[in-house]
Amino acid sequence: MRSRRLGYIIAGLAFIGLLFQLFFRYQYVHLEGATVMRIDRLSGSSCNMPCQSSHFEPASAPSTSERSFDGDDEEAIQGVKSSVTTPYENDGHDYKWRVQMRGKNDGTHHLIGNPATWEDDDPVDWPVRLICYCYNDTPGQAGPVGVYWEHHLDTRQTYSVNDNAALSAKYGMTPSK
Numbered sequence: 001m002r003s004r005r006l007g008y009i010i011a012g013l014a015f016i017g018l019l020f021q022l023f024f025r026y027q028y029v030h031l032e033g034a035t036v037m038r039i040d041r042l043s044g045s046s047c048n049m050p051c052q053s054s055h056f057e058p059a060s061a062p063s064t065s066e067r068s069f070d071g072d073d074e075e076a077i078q079g080v081k082s083s084v085t086t087p088y089e090n091d092g093h094d095y096k097w098r099v100q101m102r103g104k105n106d107g108t109h110h111l112i113g114n115p116a117t118w119e120d121d122d123p124v125d126w127p128v129r130l131i132c133y134c135y136n137d138t139p140g141q142a143g144p145v146g147v148y149w150e151h152h153l154d155t156r157q158t159y160s161v162n163d164n165a166a167l168s169a170k171y172g173m174t175p176s177k
């Protein structure tokens with residue numbers, strides 16, 4: 001009798017897990033046109049449907065001595081571009097891909113600014129980038145407006161910032177509703 005009850009409990013838990021996987025794990029956000037972005041609520045990663053591998057592999061990985069902040073910034077932008085579809089085309093603004101911040105895995109992050117700020121640091125120590133596909137062409141606009149992603153050069157993972165409350169708070173942004 002007890003083993004039958006245990007079997008029902010295990011089957012019930014498996015059913016609940018299946019329901020979560022099917023109905024609650026992913027959030028779908030409609031973007032421009034027919035584009036739909038899928039956000040994984042467990043990992044925070046995102047992709048545009050149909051989702052494909054989000055791993056970006058550079059043509060040749062530079063050795064540590066050959067790495068530069070500019071090269072890593074471009075690699076991060078390419079990593080985001082390979083995992084998402086460019087949103088908000090043709091709305092009258094001049095959108096550009098930009099690295100807004102560089103970060104460490106411990107959560108430290110700084111705005112991109114004076115190159116002298118970075119000249120004594122090793123790019124390997126700063127594997128996180130805040131990437132923006134944004135515009136700053138409206139008179140009186142306080143700062144760039146657009147879509148933001150956090151890209152990790154060390155793991156090749158890309159996370160949506162706009163739809164992730166924790167990442168929005170980390171970067172001082174208001175999450176979209």
